[in-house]
Amino acid sequence: MAEASQQDDLAEILAEASQQQQQDPTNIVARLKRAYVNEKNAPELLPFEHDLLEQVMAKVEDQELVVQQSREAAAAAGGGGGGGGGGGMDDLMAHIYQAELNRVRFLIRAYYRTRLFKIEKYAVHVVKPETNEFAKLSPQEQKYATDYVNMLEEHFGSVLGQMPEKYSSMLQQIEEDDAEMDMVPEPNLDKHVFCRVREDRRDVMFDPNDPDNTMDLDQGDIIMVRYRFIKGLLEDGALDLI
Template sequence: MENYNENNIFNDEQEEISDVHMLMKSWINERCSPDILPYNNLVNDLLEQLEVQSEIIDSNKNENVNAAFQNMLCQQEMDRVKFILKNYLRTRLNKIEKYANYIYQNPTYYERLSDKEITYCEQYKELVDSHLLKSSLETAPAFLQNLNENNMIVKPTLDEPVFCRVKEDIGEVQIQGRQGISITINMKKNNVFMLRYKAIESFLEEGRVELL
């Protein structure tokens, strides 16, 4: 069978994957996963690169027509990268807001967030808590006032289905299906599955699958 994947940016066979492509993968994975994934440190690098690039554009401003055209292309690319960056960070903020209470109580989640995100999460939680308290909870009976009880906390559902593509041959894998029954599936390169996020969580971390 013919293989068209040589044109594929998601292919590992490409010797060098640029920061932009790496960030894009993180963005796609983040958008598709029900859980918060570890923060990609490339964000800061890319912000710096963007600044350098805009300085270069500025310094080339008054040169010939060719340079003007190249500047336009650079500018266009910068806008694209900024879009990915913004969307990546906003996707994460959306999840942080949703699971603020849960993150707050689980130190393991702190490792996945950047320093700024941790500050955001804590402040957001404080604000929401104090707002709820002031607006209604104060008048409720004391035993209903606790916001940190287990059933009050929204957790990421790891059983949610995700679509994923296998990036390398993994072979026979045991996944947990309904009612905890384990099922064996054969994961070969370029297979596409829809399954529970929980089942491929570790593979995603190792970069052996990607979400779609």
């Protein structure tokens, strides 16, 4: 009977935790997942989620303490042995908390890996003074991007330095006063993306070249559109990329 009671208690705890995570829009794990999916599907770098990552790391530290306390309680009660003691429940809860920790750590690593991939791919574009891309990075990412570009310049300099002067730039195909940096990769903002609408919006104008062509967006709608046209809505939190 004691074992059945513990199973019922565990099922209730798991159901309540799952329901809270699904219903609470402020849940930091859900917000972290949204940030990761948006970052993964956006063609450009999105602003670094400073406040969210600070909250997540604080939550991870708290969760690590809970896991440690649960394991200590399980060990003190006999490590979850038979007899229906409380040690078994403590040991099981420690495993549940640890699984949640692993999930959060995976999301954190995936978020950072996605951003680092974009930083390396568009490194020169990111550090160009005339863009605002550099301001989207965390201080650590800014240092990484700067060091990465310096490394590229040093690496290619040994080869490009042997070329004629007008062909020696890694930014332009031919060095001319009126030439643009046509060898610098930039994000394709005209890439089509899938979006899920999070809040109702009326008379949304997607294409500024066609102001009469508007569309009403209802919560839950899924649309495919050029990223450039929904960039502002994404920044406002009115929709998510999927």
